[in-house]
Amino acid sequence: MGNLDIITGILIAANVLISYKGFGDFNFFNKYKFHVGSIKGGEQIRLFSSGFLHADTQHLLFNMLTLYFFADVVITLLSPIQFLFVYIGSLLVGSLLSLYFHKNEYSYSAVGASGAVSGVIYSAILLQPGMNLYLFFIPIPIPAYLFGIGYLLYSIYGMKNRIGNIGHDAHFGGAIGGYLITLFLSPWLFQTNLLMIGLLALPIILLFVLKRMGKI
Template sequence: MSLTVIIIAITVVISIAAFNNSRLMYQYILNPYTAHRRNEWWRLLTSGFLHGDFGHLFFNMFSLYIFGEGIEAYFHALYGAKADFFYLLLYLLGIIVANLPDTFSKKNNSGYNALGASGGVASVVFAFIMLEPTAKMGFIPLPPIIPAWIFGILYLLYSRYMAQKQYDNIGHTAHMWGALWGVVFMIITFPSIVQIFIQKIADSFQ
């Protein structure tokens, strides 16, 4: 069984359990006010295993499955015996890094809560983009017709815009920072990825 499937199974079980257990939900959801005042920093990670509803849960886990399986295969080729460790580092730190900006900017807002695996999922998606920049991707419900590297740029611009405007309750800041973590992670752990990334894009224009 792949790590991706194990992560999905754990997330689904915990999320569904929390749907009907408000005590469980509020014990592990990210509430920056509580995290700062009670030093409950585990919330930066545990909130990534909670979701608001079935739609939220399905979208994140479906996206993780689509990209996670491929990333695992790449990591086994790149990192060998350390592949599982690096995959967990990418995903789990993706959740934490994605939650950091709001954890500090919202620390005085006791009513602010955040949850969901979006930051971790975004880090996996953008690790894939670094590895396969010319693969075709798309925005649901549109078909995958955009080169991955262009999709990545559009995604970051959209997330930044929506984070500034705050039109909805979606954690666009977390999406953006999770995505950036995926890029940074690949550069740190596999520096050659920068040259490979550029070369693949250049080859696509020939």
């Protein structure tokens, strides 16, 4: 992991340039951030543009480092163009799920590439579930599929309890996007990783069951 493909480089550059424009231009930031009232008023471009803005340098750096480490898995096992489909599709699904959960909160706003990056992470896990991840606060390797399931379960917990100033729903939506798009692009996974497909689907099913029950 960690090779810089040209597509990954372009996406990182776009995020950096647009985010820094937003850091220094409040009007630009407000015009293109995710904002429920404005989107429902017809400004659907915000569903896409908000994914290239960030709240601060730390937020930007974390997302871009994560993208850098996981993008190569998806590019290698799919292709650069298919990776781009995963990235953009996950960004949009993340924004749409966020809109679905906050549709009656007209003042709700958010920014960040986290939905797109979550989709890339989930795609990489689906394509290579046996890889191990090393997290800086845990000294032992974690199987990728356990991390993916745990990540989404934490996102559900975060959505339910409104933990932190974090768009947990966009993260979750991005992961759903990465999951579905990867399966569409790689139907061979149903022959090789059917059990893993089922396991990774469990948190997604749980989310919509809880939503239907009014628990979220």
